[in-house]
Amino acid sequence: MPHAVVVGAGLGGLRAAESLRGQGIDVTVIGDEVYLPYNRPPLSKEALKGGVDVDGLYFRRKFDDIDWRLGAAATGCSLAERVVTVDDSAYTFDGLVIASGIRPRHLPVPGIQPPVLRTVHDARALRDRLTPGTSLLVVGAGFIGCEVAATARQLGCEVTVTAYDSEPMLRPLGPELGAAMKAHHEAHGVTFHLGQGVKEFHADGVTLADGTRLTADVVIEAVGSVPNVEWLHGNDLDLVDGVLTDNLMRVVQPAKGDGSAGTTAGPTDVPVVAVGDVARFPNPRFDDVPRRIEHWNLPTETGKRAGQTLGALLKGEEPTGDFRPMPAFWSDQYDFSLQSYGEPALGTPTLVDGEWSGDCIVEYLRDGDVIGVVGVNRTKDLMHYRKEIGQEAVDSA
């Protein structure tokens, strides 16, 4: 029976492992955390507010005969020798799933690096310090930063948010909706210092580029993520931003630049797929540009697809099919429930219903086509977009 190794025990790794196990393939999963796969979004919201109990966050698991090797990250890999190393241990494989995900980015500035929020461990440490009256400085105004700000306000903390961007959640939402969300946060007592980078970290805060000194009891950094690809170095893969794959999540080797034989890009000789946040793949629903997408629903979509692809390769078959997943995200801040389908960051925002300052629907247009949508408290009205966005490209294919 063929044996697959999955590197990464997050949601994408779980879904790929289950898909492969369901096809009768033996599966070993290597994860850096000691925990079985658990759901991360509550760590900045419900779980942070109510107390961080990992037992309530575990994903249900459909197989009890998957081999979980938890508590240490993969440190190396040789595709040619079909082996993954974890410190001194070696795991050989017939097929490999790259599901190593992302880790929080740190700003490259001097001073004492603040903690981040990625794991149960991080969330517990933060929760312990968010007592009523504590002041919190959030560096970064993306979804996690804004969710932590909202949760901390609900826990009775004084909250300041600082970020380089001019509005919170600027890239996914655009300036108008970002400004509206900023106003909602301000109405709930959050103070913003936006449009300035951090020059230096201190134990009790930051100095901004313009010299402004912000102080707080607790500082947290939430400035995006970087893909975990270092363990793959030395295999001639395209690791510029995550791992490059084709549309069916099969890892692609770039063309060799030295003019030797095999100068065109193509799949690796060894069966390898990538899933989730670490995978950079083209989605013909939008165009042929490979992108990494860090939305919650993609690890499940790409994990299942990659499982099919690797399963076919391990049977000596060519993977077939058509993969056009619809990215989707959700974010709850106070009484505002944001929901999105498609790729709003690729389009120009246009208000189509409601008011920017309240419940609304915003379409994001590219070349006259709706390429993404965001709704505020409009979940049901948004649902038809999930079928419609990019449908033209699907129909004409």
Next chain:
Amino acid sequence: MKIYVDMDQCQHYGQCTFEAPTVFQLNDDGKLEYVGEVDAALAEQVEAAADVCPMQAITVEA
């Protein structure tokens, strides 16, 4: 098979309705309604619905 949704956790995102539309629906108020017991023929749909729930609020019993 039996289905249970923890309504304290459910945020009515409606993702389950795309995977198993005969089992899960949002009503006119945008709130989730679902069928508690369904034929095993729908197992694959129901499993997929449970997988895509952002709150992981859906429990399925064979």
